[in-house]
Amino acid sequence: MLRGRTRRGRGSYVVGDDPLDAAQERRVRAVLALGGVPQADLPDGVQQVRLRLLERAASGQEAPRDVSAWAAVVASNLAMDWHRAKRRQERLGERLAALRPTELPSGEETSLLSLAVARGLDELPDAQRQVVVLRFYADLPVRSIAEQLGVPEGTVKSRLHTAVRALRARLHEDEVV
Numbered sequence: 001m002l003r004g005r006t007r008r009g010r011g012s013y014v015v016g017d018d019p020l021d022a023a024q025e026r027r028v029r030a031v032l033a034l035g036g037v038p039q040a041d042l043p044d045g046v047q048q049v050r051l052r053l054l055e056r057a058a059s060g061q062e063a064p065r066d067v068s069a070w071a072a073v074v075a076s077n078l079a080m081d082w083h084r085a086k087r088r089q090e091r092l093g094e095r096l097a098a099l100r101p102t103e104l105p106s107g108e109e110t111s112l113l114s115l116a117v118a119r120g121l122d123e124l125p126d127a128q129r130q131v132v133v134l135r136f137y138a139d140l141p142v143r144s145i146a147e148q149l150g151v152p153e154g155t156v157k158s159r160l161h162t163a164v165r166a167l168r169a170r171l172h173e174d175e176v177v
Helices: 022-034 039-058 067-086 092-099 108-123 126-137 142-149 153-173
Strands: none
Touching (some): 022 067, 022 126, 067 126, 108 126, 108 153, 126 142, 126 153, 142 153
């Protein structure tokens, strides 16, 4: 077992304990899934986030100030790495179509909107998709995203603006809205 200085409280963890609580694990899974990682690879992605957090502890680094935000950003980076490695062999739209039930539920419009947004996300450049997922799905504030990605807040805002404009155009193009 890894030994090191440990403490309890906000933004800390104890070596030997699971570094991610249940809510953080759900958030990591959501960020990975929204980043395009297939369901079958989600457990490996969650384990990678845990491993990186444990590696920080083993090297003597303090826990991130906000473990939840840090884990979401690491998950987002893992999703980007997955895309680079796979070169988008599978498109998100195809995966969603395979999971779609044969009969649409009563919320047909909601399902169509979700599918259109997912396809639009898949078409965004990696950096834009990353900030959209972190901001709107992981619910991180712009400042936290900027800190975790190591870019200025203005860059995050610019990427968000450009991505939202592209998504909006896509939804109008598909006549969803």
